[in-house]
Amino acid sequence: AQSVTQPDIHITVSEGASLELRCNYSYGATPYLFWYVQSPGQGLQLLLKYFSGDTLVQGIKGFEAEFKRSQSSFNLRKPSVHWSDAAEYFCAVGYNTNAGKSTFGDGTTLTVKP
Amino acid sequence: DARVTQTPRHKVTEMGQEVTMRCQPILGHNTVFWYRQTMMQGLELLAYFRNRAPLDDSGMPKDRFSAEMPDATLATLKIQPSEPRDSAVYFCASGLVTGGLYNEQFFGPGTRLTVL
Numbered sequence: 185a186q187s188v189t190q191p192d193i194h195i196t197v198s199e200g201a202s203l204e205l206r207c208n209y210s211y212g213a214t215p216y217l218f219w220y221v222q223s224p225g226q227g228l229q230l231l232l233k234y235f236s237g238d239t240l241v242q243g244i245k246g247f248e249a250e251f252k253r254s255q256s257s258f259n260l261r262k263p264s265v266h267w268s269d270a271a272e273y274f275c276a277v278g279y280n281t282n283a284g285k286s287t288f289g290d291g292t293t294l295t296v297k298p
Numbered sequence: 299d300a301r302v303t304q305t306p307r308h309k310v311t312e313m314g315q316e317v318t319m320r321c322q323p324i325l326g327h328n329t330v331f332w333y334r335q336t337m338m339q340g341l342e343l344l345a346y347f348r349n350r351a352p353l354d355d356s357g358m359p360k361d362r363f364s365a366e367m368p369d370a371t372l373a374t375l376k377i378q379p380s381e382p383r384d385s386a387v388y389f390c391a392s393g394l395v396t397g398g399l400y401n402e403q404f405f406g407p408g409t410r411l412t413v414l
Contacts, residue, residue: 218402220405226407226408227302227389227391227405227406227407227408228389228391228403228405229405230402230403230404233402274341284329284346284348284393284395284401285331285343285346285353285354286403288340288341290340291340291341
């Protein structure tokens with residue numbers, strides 16, 4: 185069965201520090217990979233996506249993610265975190281065999297210390 | 299700026315009452331998803347549609363939940379009768395899937411449901 189694992193339930197970083205959120209997926213086929221962000225009381229917003237090509241993808245708000253097939257990972261990074269980045273982050277994976285459906289991870293909550 | 303809209307944004311009701319949540323997907327999108335989010339279960343897929351036809355509703359409790367798309371601009375999720383355990387935030391999302399090409403989902407702001 186397809187699954188997405190976000191090993192860190194909660195991460196706290198200081199403002200200005202770098203950030204890396206981990207995401208691992210399981211399935212043999214070529215995945216479509218996404219990172220979404222959810223601010224309190226809001227819906228999920230797409231940060232970035234990987235379909236093919238360059239394995240380092242850039243997203244909005246200064247985020248980037250790198251697809252590593254050998255590690256089945258798609259980790260999200262940001263070089264310098266801002267207080268406004270405090271939110272919950274979801275990794276999601278989809279496959280053509282899924283008719284457009286994505287499997288979401290359980291999310292990682294990011295707290296930013298002043 | 300195209301967005302998915304959901305109504306109502308908040309709903310408080312009593313156990314046993316019928317609840318209807320509505321979603322207007324982004325114009326031109328052919329796939330609509332309904333999710334439920336709770337602290338305990340996280341984000342759960344309840345059902346989804348392609349070109350208004352249900353593709354998968356295995357995530358829904360069949361005896362009380364129903365989802366429909368009366369037309370391309372409206373998706374509905376009904377709970378009858380509602381129970382306290384249905385209290386959650388319900389999200390609608392839409393996306394465009396054509397020719398086997400996958401794409402991202404655009405989420406609405408959600409309906410926060412409280413069943414007393």
